[in-house]
Amino acid sequence: MLDRIERIRDEGRAAIAAAADAAAVEEARVRYLGRKAELTTILRGIGELPAAERGPVGKAGNEVRRELEGLVEEAAARHERSELDRRLAAEAIDVTLPGTPPVRLGHLHPLTRTRREIEDIFIGLGYRIAEGPEVEHDYYNFTALNHPPGHPARMLQDTFYVDPASLGDGVELYGSDGAPLTAPPGPRDVLLRTHTSPMQVRAMEDAEPPIFIIVPGRVYRRDSDATHTPMFSQVEGLAVGDGITLADLHGTLLTFARAVFGEERDVRIRPHFFPFTEPSVEVDVSCFRCGGSGELDRERCGLCKGTGWLEILGAGMVDPNVFGFVRDRGYDPDHVQGFAFGMGIERIAMLKHGVPDLRMFFENDVRMLEQFR
Numbered sequence: 001m002l003d004r005i006e007r008i009r010d011e012g013r014a015a016i017a018a019a020a021d022a023a024a025v026e027e028a029r030v031r032y033l034g035r036k037a038e039l040t041t042i043l044r045g046i047g048e049l050p051a052a053e054r055g056p057v058g059k060a061g062n063e064v065r066r067e068l069e070g071l072v073e074e075a076a077a078r079h080e081r082s083e084l085d086r087r088l089a090a091e092a093i094d095v096t097l098p099g100t101p102p103v104r105l106g107h108l109h110p111l112t113r114t115r116r117e118i119e120d121i122f123i124g125l126g127y128r129i130a131e132g133p134e135v136e137h138d139y140y141n142f143t144a145l146n147h148p149p150g151h152p153a154r155m156l157q158d159t160f161y162v163d164p165a166s167l168g169d170g171v172e173l174y175g176s177d178g179a180p181l182t183a184p185p186g187p188r189d190v191l192l193r194t195h196t197s198p199m200q201v202r203a204m205e206d207a208e209p210p211i212f213i214i215v216p217g218r219v220y221r222r223d224s225d226a227t228h229t230p231m232f233s234q235v236e237g238l239a240v241g242d243g244i245t246l247a248d249l250h251g252t253l254l255t256f257a258r259a260v261f262g263e264e265r266d267v268r269i270r271p272h273f274f275p276f277t278e279p280s281v282e283v284d285v286s287c288f289r290c291g292g293s294g295e296l297d298r299e300r301c302g303l304c305k306g307t308g309w310l311e312i313l314g315a316g317m318v319d320p321n322v323f324g325f326v327r328d329r330g331y332d333p334d335h336v337q338g339f340a341f342g343m344g345i346e347r348i349a350m351l352k353h354g355v356p357d358l359r360m361f362f363e364n365d366v367r368m369l370e371q372f373r
């Protein structure tokens with residue numbers, strides 16, 4: 001019996017020593033120390049042994065059991081530790097590695113960016129942003145801007161008229177004289193606004209002077225070629241207050257032009273005609289490609305066509321006739337004056353980024369748009 005115990009000890013030692021991992025140690029424990037193990041059976045059967053053998057067998061058996069238990073404990077702890085070490089090493093995160101590249105996010109459309117840039121400049125000058133309806137009354141789009149019905153200047157803009165019946169019920173409509181319509185609206189009383197200028201009159205109806213607003217928004221004309229699309233966007237400006245002069249307009253637009261096209265730019269104003277301003281001007285910025293010389297590498301500058309100037313917008317002093325339509329809101333033409341201007345957002349973006357065809361802004365070809373990240 002003592003030989004058996006000795007053999008169990010040797011086998012047990014060897015098995016525990018040979019166990020490659022914690023699972024193998026556990027297997028050895030069950031095999032040599034478990035409930036059905038040979039040693040356990042021997043110890044359990046001691047009572048049935050001849051009295052003389054009980055002492056030595058019990059002693060040797062218990063010694064071997066304790067030894068093997070110790071070895072199992074030690075081996076299990078060792079394997080657990082090294083397995084943990086291995087896992088930690090394998091699963092370690094190297095925080096110094098570069099991160100996973102972020103998913104490419106979208107970005108703003110170049111026209112949105114240009115609009116926001118223009119807005120930021122005027123907000124910096126103390127202007128407020130106002131927005132008006134794209135479906136507009138003839139009254140605001142033309143009449144109140146000093147284009148009386150039948151005025152030839154109405155024909156300068158190829159207009160989309162809206163069938164008033166398509167507007168549904170409950171819309172309050174005005175005739176071209178500004179009075180609420182009593183008869184059913186006519187086919188020319190409602191239109192898609194041809195410019196953002198109608199908001200000048202709407203804004204003055206809503207607030208007494210002084211007023212400093214810009215009006216960004218979409219406008220519509222029956223036009224389509226490389227520099228005209230049926231829908232495009234404008235930013236209107238209106239400044240009315242004490243003693244505002246053409247010099248203020250010049251200074252404001254100089255600040256604007258330098259913010260958009262660079263600090264070295266100059267602006268010039270040329271006489272022009274708009275029905276709602278008097279005097280009216282067109283405003284040019286000195287060419288940022290050739291620096292205003294009209295020449296680039298001894299050749300004619302292609303951007304300004306050799307003139308050194310780029311037309312950017314129309315402007316002028318608000319015509320007293322326009323104030324006449326809002327006289328009772330505090331705009332007595334004998335006492336107030338101010339300036340207005342209107343620019344095309346696409347035109348500013350085309351000039352600034354060298355976009356050759358206006359239609360490219362609306363085709364949404366990503367190869368074009370991606371260049372404006």
Ligand code: DAH
Nearest residue numbers: 195197314315316340341342
């Ligand atoms: N509304 C004009 C257009 O669409 C642009 C314009 C010119 C606006 C002169 C103005 C202005 O406010 O004063 O062509």
